[in-house]
Amino acid sequence: MKGLNRITCAVAAVVLGTGAALVVDARLDSSADREYAAGDRVLAAVEGLRDDHVHVTDDGRGMLAEADERAIAELIAERDLPAYVLVWKNSWFAGYDHYVQSAEQVLHQLGEPALLVLWQGPENSTTQVTPGWTVDRWTEGGGDAEVEPTYLGDAALRIPEWLEQLPEDPLVAQDDYYGGLGGGLAAGAFFAAPIVLGFWLLLGVVRVATSRRFRNRPLRAPDR
Amino acid sequence: MSPADAPADPPAADPVDAFVDELADALHEDPVQVDPMFGNGRTEDVDAALTDVVAGVDFPAYVVLAPGPDGLAANDPGRDLAGRLHERIGGDGVYLVQTDPASFGLTIVSHGDVPDAFLVSQISVEVWQGGGADAALSPGGSVARALEILDSGGGMSEEEFGSYAEQTIYRDPPEWDLDYEVPTQGTYAMGTALAFLAVGGCAYLLLRTLARWRETAPAGARGRPGRPGRPGQRGRSAATPSTPLPGPAQVRETAEAELASLARLLDRTADRRVEPDRRQLVDGSYDTARSLLERTGTDDADLDDLLGALVLVRIATAAAGSRSRSKRGGEPRAPYRPCFFDPRHGEGTQRRAVPVGGTELTVPACRACGRATDAALEPMGVRSGLLGRERPWYELDTVWARTGYGAFVDDLWQHVAADLRETR
Numbered sequence: 001m002k003g004l005n006r007i008t009c010a011v012a013a014v015v016l017g018t019g020a021a022l023v024v025d026a027r028l029d030s031s032a033d034r035e036y037a038a039g040d041r042v043l044a045a046v047e048g049l050r051d052d053h054v055h056v057t058d059d060g061r062g063m064l065a066e067a068d069e070r071a072i073a074e075l076i077a078e079r080d081l082p083a084y085v086l087v088w089k090n091s092w093f094a095g096y097d098h099y100v101q102s103a104e105q106v107l108h109q110l111g112e113p114a115l116l117v118l119w120q121g122p123e124n125s126t127t128q129v130t131p132g133w134t135v136d137r138w139t140e141g142g143g144d145a146e147v148e149p150t151y152l153g154d155a156a157l158r159i160p161e162w163l164e165q166l167p168e169d170p171l172v173a174q175d176d177y178y179g180g181l182g183g184g185l186a187a188g189a190f191f192a193a194p195i196v197l198g199f200w201l202l203l204g205v206v207r208v209a210t211s212r213r214f215r216n217r218p219l220r221a222p223d224r
Numbered sequence: 225m226s227p228a229d230a231p232a233d234p235p236a237a238d239p240v241d242a243f244v245d246e247l248a249d250a251l252h253e254d255p256v257q258v259d260p261m262f263g264n265g266r267t268e269d270v271d272a273a274l275t276d277v278v279a280g281v282d283f284p285a286y287v288v289l290a291p292g293p294d295g296l297a298a299n300d301p302g303r304d305l306a307g308r309l310h311e312r313i314g315g316d317g318v319y320l321v322q323t324d325p326a327s328f329g330l331t332i333v334s335h336g337d338v339p340d341a342f343l344v345s346q347i348s349v350e351v352w353q354g355g356g357a358d359a360a361l362s363p364g365g366s367v368a369r370a371l372e373i374l375d376s377g378g379g380m381s382e383e384e385f386g387s388y389a390e391q392t393i394y395r396d397p398p399e400w401d402l403d404y405e406v407p408t409q410g411t412y413a414m415g416t417a418l419a420f421l422a423v424g425g426c427a428y429l430l431l432r433t434l435a436r437w438r439e440t441a442p443a444g445a446r447g448r449p450g451r452p453g454r455p456g457q458r459g460r461s462a463a464t465p466s467t468p469l470p471g472p473a474q475v476r477e478t479a480e481a482e483l484a485s486l487a488r489l490l491d492r493t494a495d496r497r498v499e500p501d502r503r504q505l506v507d508g509s510y511d512t513a514r515s516l517l518e519r520t521g522t523d524d525a526d527l528d529d530l531l532g533a534l535v536l537v538r539i540a541t542a543a544a545g546s547r548s549r550s551k552r553g554g555e556p557r558a559p560y561r562p563c564f565f566d567p568r569h570g571e572g573t574q575r576r577a578v579p580v581g582g583t584e585l586t587v588p589a590c591r592a593c594g595r596a597t598d599a600a601l602e603p604m605g606v607r608s609g610l611l612g613r614e615r616p617w618y619e620l621d622t623v624w625a626r627t628g629y630g631a632f633v634d635d636l637w638q639h640v641a642a643d644l645r646e647t648r
Contacts, residue, residue: 089261192417
């Protein structure tokens with residue numbers, strides 16, 4: 001250990017710290033993929049949504065006819081809305097724990113800021129937005145935009161009505177909890193400080209317990 | 225052509241019958257039909273696994289995990305569908321049907337010479353008396369387990385019964401984490417900065433501590449903390465002066481100089497009448513010291529022998545000199561004994577106890593070592609062995625360790641001379 005001078009220690013610490021940062025970065029990268037790992041039903045729906053933003057499965061056809069599906073798709077295309085409509089029957093056994101989770105999986109797989117209406121009938125429908133985004137409730141007419149359609153009724157009527165009342169750019173980015181890059185870096189330093197301080201105290205206690213000074217300094221020469 | 229003139233449309237087929245006909249045809253081709261609504265996110269895998277199970281049982285079995293059409297019996301659509309399918313397929317067979325994707329309830333119906341479907345519910349109640357036999361198990365798993373129960377005639381251990389919920393393709397998906405938040409740019413910045421600073425900072429502190437571990441140790445603990453009698457850095461003991469102690473070359477130089485002085489002293493006092501014992505001590509020590517110096521170099525490993533020569537010279541000088549008798553009485557002065565902890569400290573004018581094994585020995589010590597605490601004592605280290613590891617001189621298998629450089633014997637020279645003869 002004698003060859004470990006300050007510079008060597010600093011270089012080694014930077015290497016270890018960089019390695020830890022890369023591990024955390026990779027874990028964060030993969031966390032959404034793990035959380036939103038989708039099964040075949042969701043993946044098939046995503047493929048169907050990519051074409052025209054509307055997908056109706058065979059089991060959901062009774063809730064939205066083909067002609068109505070085309071009309072909704074045309075409306076979305078006409079207004080160039082980041083909205084998607086998925087119509088299917090609720091299932092407990094399709095590879096997700098809850099139907100809202102299936103909507104989140106769809107949004108994650110779409111990979112772009114989007115607004116998804118998951119229509120499963122009056123009891124189990126939902127509208128979800130890509131994490132980090134929210135629906136802009138402010139309309140040009142001064143009224144509040146509805147963030148989701150009412151699910152009690154005919155999807156062929158309710159969904160177009162709701163799409164029409166959305167503002168031109170219905171999605172707005174939410175504020176970053178940590179305030180973006182600078183805030184995140186500051187928060188990281190803030191959280192790291194007590195950890196390093198605590199470790200320094202622990203090392204000091206170990207040094208004292210082994211008859212050394214609390215600080216990492218040689219013992220003072222005794223008065224002789 | 226007016227609507228009134230148009231030919232009447234043929235009567236529409238019953239959609240339920242049409243569905244059942246189509247499904248029966250499909251079951252003829254493949255006895256396992258799994259819709260993605262029941263596929264646990266991996267429909268093909270579940271279908272393939274159930275196909276293997278169906279192929280392995282000793283009776284015809286048909287599996288339908290798919291939504292049924294409107295129009296089936298509302299109170300038990302699965303049993304209704306199973307009956308309709310049997311009407312079309314005929315023969316013996318066990319039908320395992322689930323049509324509702326939002327409720328638990330696999331319907332098992334036996335037709336003909338096949339195991340009784342009751343066996344499944346019977347064992348489910350026996351093994352899982354509290355209910356919940358299908359907990360964490362997808363419909364595909366329930367079907368696979370039911371077929372194995374029927375095939376075995378109703379026998380299945382509790383362990384095997386529960387094992388189906390542990391298989392990936394049959395196990396329910398992980399619980400939805402409501403608290404999960406997708407990482408933002410700020411999350412990435414916070415996480416990576418935290419990891420970098422915390423790990424890097426702690427690593428730096430730890431490495432610096434390790435790098436200075438010996439340097440920051442108390443003098444007596446640099447070898448092994450808390451134990452007296454370990455070698456340390458020369459000249460830095462709290463019990464010894466801060467000036468560096470002499471190395472082998474310097475010790476040799478000193479020994480040779482003092483040997484020359486002794487020779488001159490012996491020349492000057494050659495005519496003096498001396499007791500035979502004293503003469504023997506002087507001459508024996510003198511000659512043994514000369515032999516040692518002739519046979520020793522100036523390597524680190526020679527340090528203990530060189531010091532032995534120096535001690536012998538000083539023993540002889542003390543015995544031959546004018547101070548050979550105490551001024552207060554006529555008793556012969558005690559032989560010169562060096563500081564036990566490091567002969568380079570000089571004469572051991574003090575006495576102090578040191579722990580050796582389970583007992584204590586009283587040894588001569590210089591003034592500093594006589595006052596020092598046990599932890600502050602720093603015995604002389606001598607390099608030995610193939611790796612040249614430094615060890616306390618008294619831990620080595622040498623004549624010096626056996627005699628304590630005269631601490632334990634009055635006739636040091638005889639022990640050393642005998643040792644020299646043995647190794648010559």
